[in-house]
Amino acid sequence: MVVTGAAQGLGRAFAEHAAREGAAVVVNDVEGELAEAVAAGIRGFGGRASASVRSVAAPEQAAAVIEDCLAAFGKVDGLVNNPGLRHESPLADEDPARLKELIEVNVLGTFHCAINAAKVMRPGSSMVNLGSVSMVGQPGVTAYSASKGAVASMTVGWAVELKSRGIRVNAICPVAVTRMGPGGDPPEKSHRS
């Protein structure tokens, strides 16, 4: 299986937990050293893992993440679409470049990985997308909440579409006291929806 954005935070926890349950895990992230360390840690407790240092925001790199899983483990029967950028901004101050970057990771990155996974997944496979209860619209965080609204919509649409192929698609909307990666919220603001 593939866990994207798995070098730290929830993605790392998902990858390690799945590996302890017996899954062979591709640990994807843009943070190369951290991703390698997570994969090495999994191998250290007897699990199966390899790192895949690529950005899901780029279509060809997302395709390569899925290819990495096929090359390392022969199949892709699980995908956790985990990376998420988040920033706070009043609407009038929203920076178009930052907005675009967020959508490219949270929405398009999820799309790119799902597209490539859907090409190779067999019946019994599963995708899990990371959503957020802020999907209904949260003032001051609208880029993030809009992206999670898209993830919710994609999840339901893909679930119905892929049901006939025996592929499940679900989303989780966690509450976790984690700090998002570099450039994210300071720890005191890290309790998110």
Added chain:
Amino acid sequence: MTHLLSDESADVTGQLIRFANGRLFVIRQMGPKEDVAEFGALGGALEAPPAQRWL
């Protein structure tokens, strides 16, 4: 999450679930609570929503 990826959840699909404070919730986007107008009363100003659009 592991459960959703496992064989035990073979029929579980399309769910949006929330983990919070050690509890698991099934959540959805907000849906309509009550009607606010009859379509006919709007004088055809709106396009009629075809039922099949909301599968």
